Amino acid sequence: xxxxxxxxxxLNALWRNRTRAMLTTLGVxxxxxxxxxxxxxxxxxxxxxxxxxxSMGTNSLVVRPGSQTRGGVRTGAGTTSTLSRDDAEAIADLxxxxxxxxxxxxxxxxxxxxxxxxxxVEGVTPDFTRVRNWPxxxxxxxxxxxxxxxxxxxxxxxxxxxxxxxxxxxxxxTIVMKGVACRILGVLKEKGASAWGSDQDDSxxxxxxxxxxxxxxxxxxDRIEVETASREASFQVMKELKRLLxxxxxxxxxxxxxxxxxxxxxxxxxxxxxxxxxxxxxGSIASVSLLVGGIGIxxxxxxxxxxxxxxxxxxxxxxxxxxxxLWQFLLEAIMLSGAGGLIGVIIGVGGAVALSKFSQFPxxxxxxxxxxxxxxxxxxxxxxxxxxxxxxxxxxPIEALRYE
Amino acid sequence: xxxxxxxxxxxxxxxxxxxVQVHALRGIDLVVNEADFLAIMGPSGSGKSTLMNILGCxxxxxxxxxxxxxxxxxxxxxxxxxxxxxxxxxxxxxxxNLLSRTSAIENVExxxxxxxxxxxxxxxxSAALLQRMGLGDRLYHLPNQLSGGQQQRVAxxxxxxxxxxxxxxxxxxxNMDTATSQEIMDILCRLNQEEGLTILLITHEAEIAxxxxxxxxxxxGRLEEGx
Numbered sequence: 001x002x003x004x005x006x007x008x009x010x011l012n013a014l015w016r017n018r019t020r021a022m023l024t025t026l027g028v029x030x031x032x033x034x035x036x037x038x039x040x041x042x043x044x045x046x047x048x049x050x051x052x053x054x055s056m057g058t059n060s061l062v063v064r065p066g067s068q069t070r071g072g073v074r075t076g077a078g079t080t081s082t083l084s085r086d087d088a089e090a091i092a093d094l095x096x097x098x099x100x101x102x103x104x105x106x107x108x109x110x111x112x113x114x115x116x117x118x119x120x121v122e123g124v125t126p127d128f129t130r131v132r133n134w135p136x137x138x139x140x141x142x143x144x145x146x147x148x149x150x151x152x153x154x155x156x157x158x159x160x161x162x163x164x165x166x167x168x169x170x171x172x173x174t175i176v177m178k179g180v181a182c183r184i185l186g187v188l189k190e191k192g193a194s195a196w197g198s199d200q201d202d203s204x205x206x207x208x209x210x211x212x213x214x215x216x217x218x219x220x221x222d223r224i225e226v227e228t229a230s231r232e233a234s235f236q237v238m239k240e241l242k243r244l245l246x247x248x249x250x251x252x253x254x255x256x257x258x259x260x261x262x263x264x265x266x267x268x269x270x271x272x273x274x275x276x277x278x279x280x281x282x283g284s285i286a287s288v289s290l291l292v293g294g295i296g297i298x299x300x301x302x303x304x305x306x307x308x309x310x311x312x313x314x315x316x317x318x319x320x321x322x323x324x325x326l327w328q329f330l331l332e333a334i335m336l337s338g339a340g341g342l343i344g345v346i347i348g349v350g351g352a353v354a355l356s357k358f359s360q361f362p363x364x365x366x367x368x369x370x371x372x373x374x375x376x377x378x379x380x381x382x383x384x385x386x387x388x389x390x391x392x393x394x395x396x397p398i399e400a401l402r403y404e
Numbered sequence: 405x406x407x408x409x410x411x412x413x414x415x416x417x418x419x420x421x422x423x424v425q426v427h428a429l430r431g432i433d434l435v436v437n438e439a440d441f442l443a444i445m446g447p448s449g450s451g452k453s454t455l456m457n458i459l460g461c462x463x464x465x466x467x468x469x470x471x472x473x474x475x476x477x478x479x480x481x482x483x484x485x486x487x488x489x490x491x492x493x494x495x496x497x498x499x500x501n502l503l504s505r506t507s508a509i510e511n512v513e514x515x516x517x518x519x520x521x522x523x524x525x526x527x528x529x530s531a532a533l534l535q536r537m538g539l540g541d542r543l544y545h546l547p548n549q550l551s552g553g554q555q556q557r558v559a560x561x562x563x564x565x566x567x568x569x570x571x572x573x574x575x576x577x578x579n580m581d582t583a584t585s586q587e588i589m590d591i592l593c594r595l596n597q598e599e600g601l602t603i604l605l606i607t608h609e610a611e612i613a614x615x616x617x618x619x620x621x622x623x624x625g626r627l628e629e630g631x
Contacts, residue, residue: 319490319518
């Protein structure tokens, strides 16, 4: 029997029972559509998390001052002032470190002509834009010279620029904080909320030395961001960094450290991992409905084999071999699931697109989820079609002929 | 050409029915030559159906040998038997055994599908045969839109479509009135006389059997000379 005839036979048989065929297909349609829609939702969430991590800089470590124990009293994290700019310079020389951004942070009331705005003031170095992955959209960032000379210049975050200047350009204007007048060099790109919910754009950035000497009158720093060559390198750098700082701060081996480190790569890995698990979870729940659709196919094919036993007998008497019968029924099952797969892909993709249009939920339609869902559907057809088809092909011609 | 179409020696068949073993065929010897028209008669329970199943390669004997057109059927597997049924044998059944909800022409085409004949040739051969059976205007009728005689003629067309060496007719007139029976027998006789088609007919009606060239009687699993 030729392939074309086999396909035509199967199509004819399905056409004769079209209502039943459509209902059977519906199970697979729902299965495939939900797999695609669910995986798209999961992938969308995954992508949103990835973008957020990207904006934070994923190959980076953060060093913060730790607590101190003096006479049995342990002060809170960030309360020591042992971290210095020299520490930062030493860290910059570690292998695997690409750039560092030491910073110090305080808050101040900023005045501009008649208005004022209370915000965070952060002293940073020019590498800040690179390490934090936070470019300037207007004007420019300050340079190494500005830092060396503790120049009275600053760069505004979007929120501050908006609060003080509205839609007017702040570049070239002068603002005053704690009696220090600073010329505005530029405005940073909008960054949005941090992973912890605070508005990152509500900040003013000054040269590190300007904040240390002119505003706070201190010499320490309270944060070092360290960019590493890769996410993998960050783990090695973290170990080296720990050793280096213990040595520099002369901490005995049995004493606790006076600094803390946070590895963003670790955080990134955890959140990405949980997003992936989320996607898989959604996908597997949806797969169950695909499985149920497959069982529906098997059910209807078994009924069909019983119903058509006499027909099978006639076909065998006329010269159909066992494999001809096997293929006829298997092809029917595959066509049911294949058609279900195709329609399911269309509905699934349509549903995902509609979801992203009408809700705020991020949706990402991944080609692999479409391919996998469709192949899975076809596989379901083969798997659940095989048993009924074998049953049909193993009938004895005489008994099948006698069956009414 | 010298070898007979059917050559059976010492054929036995047993089957179990409700746990009791039944000795259905007890040593059958039979030779049917080309262009023969043999009727086998027998009361019900004589083993007619069992013999028919073996002759039609739907079943294999437990003992003895069966050669169809020179080929030893006894040790064939299910695929070889299927090919043999397709190429060498045309079946005509009492209950027609047409595929329901399938047009006359598609019914006739079915054996050719399994023979791997292409669609165009299938259509042509099937249409030509139905024409010869006087059903040229009913090619696309469904079986339930045809009378019993017409259905049997579709079945005969289907049996002939692969140009088989043997036509096996199992009570082909069983459900028909006399006129229709004679009409069907006329067709079979004509096929035998004009084209030299070898026909083996099974019936329990003497007036049908007399129209064959010769007849045998099956009684208690053994063949006897008849009429």
